[in-house]
Amino acid sequence: MMRVLLPLLALTSLLIFWQVYVTVNDVPKFILPAPAAIWDSLVRDVSVWGAASGSTLWVTLKALLAAVASGVLLALAFSLSRTFEATVYPFAVVLQVTPVVAIAPLVIIWVGIDNVERAQVIIAWLVAFFPILANMSAGLKSVDSNLSELFTLYKASPLQRFRLLLWPTALPYLLASLKVSSGLALIGGVVAEFVAGSGAATGLAWRIIEAGNRLQIEKMFAGLLLLAAIGMAMFYGFSMLERYLLRKTR
């Protein structure tokens, strides 16, 4: 209860202070708009914001799904062959350490000219993928060696070993990586829209650029607010999923 109440209290105090400060000092709205003005712009264009949020969320979730599928499969392949892992892992690291902003223009040129969303999903997938691979890989390696010997002793099939031993062992690792990767996928999607730049994109990032060009600062704040809300919703959503799925284990 306190963990919900305290941040809300802090947020309310901040908003009140902000509103009062802007009003009392007569701060121009193209420098710092009041919370009420931001709220107004949200409500006025609620359908536009809704569509933009939907587009951003959709891109993020698609990228996350692709990242989970590819990360889990690759981690499994790693666990089956050390040679394959040694060969491929460095390339995964290269993808991870190269700043996504620097890769994005290439991806946009290759696949995004006629379809920005496709480029967005690919770029978001690129950044979301590595934590899932790394965590899942660590999870598969953390199998209890005694339990593993029991599976051998009782002649478990490879499928049984996966379903009853490897997957449940790695699941907590996978769930933890989802919290990180969902945020990264969101960042990737936003970066892609910024790099694409033109009106082909329909997500929140594009609305923010558009508002910036017109010096509609309250709209920029509104877009930021929605991006933060989406990120928070995914983070806490996956936290709750984690707590639910692992409720008996801990």
Added chain:
Amino acid sequence: MLKIEDLSFAYGGGTPVLADFSMELGRNEIVSLLGPSGCGKSTVLRLIADLLQPRTGTVSWQHTADLAFVFQDHALMPWASLRENVALPGKLSGTFDADAVSSAIDAVGLSGMEARYPSQLSGGQRMRASVARALAAKPKTLLMDEPFAALDEILRFQMNELLLALSEERGFNVIFVTHSLFEAAYLSDRVLVMKNGHVSGELTPILDRTLSAEDQRASSAFLKAVKEISALMAKEDK
């Protein structure tokens, strides 16, 4: 029942862990393997269970090798309930039998806790669960690798009683790895002392099995056995 002849073994290409290791196990016998940490006791059990292959030597069973393994660490699946954990051997080997699972849980005194998860059990209860999982496989031979070493003494005594009663009741053999002289003397029909990768000494404790646990541990026969094992361990291996 089981005859092991001249086993030798090394991990990787490393220094030999076992050299000329031989032992036998008779019907309904409890044999302890006693030796300092790192002398190769766990390796012997893994070779017996066919989890490792010896470099030379043979492990031969008179009948089929129906084995179960109990580790020092309970090795329960934290994501599965007690019942699911105990049902694991049957599920894996395709011989699942709900009655065998219930009776194994009952035998270790955990009935009523079937739906609990390992995190909801105490340390002693987890070890009981681990023993129940082994019993559910209906083994002819139980391999136990320092199973009670992590328990406090009172719990360890209880588990020793339980093991004696179970082996009597269900008629299985036990190879019991321990580094406690007292536990070895108390439980065993025969104690094998290990040194330099093979059995360096053997002792048959002669105890009056009709005594109560308390009287047994205070009896002169028991203390004599402990003393003799201790002397065997101290003796230079030729």
